[in-house]
Amino acid sequence: MVAKDTGDIVCPFFSDVFEEGKSFGQIVGGLFMHNIPVMVLAVILAVAWKREIVGAIAFFFGGILYVGFVLESIFANEFEWYMISWIIIIAGPAFLTSALFWLNWRKKRKKDFPSKK
Secondary structure, X not given: OHHHHHHHHHOHXXXXXXXXXXXXXXXXXXXXXXXXXXXXXXXXXXXXXXXXXXXXXXXXXXXXXHHHHHHHHHHHOOOOOHHHHHHHHHHHHHHHHHHHHHHHXXXXXXXXXXXXX
């Protein structure tokens, strides 16, 4: 019971990992599985810190991928209006991050290769 209460305090998004009867190995494995997307985004962010175009492309396609998953869910099931909010809340920041990386890449590119007039 203590592990479940601790899990609810740590993060409600993966509190299902902290269930009674699970071994330590199962809990660690569950936490790892829940954090794979975070680790992938951290690696992309680390690369994009030096190569902004990588961040622009990766976050753009991440947003497109999520929109595709939601649209697939909409077509497979019944449409609900709250699904639009999912796209705005999750894919919106990905598109914004992509735009910011792209603008910074473009700004640096213009600085490194100024146009001759």
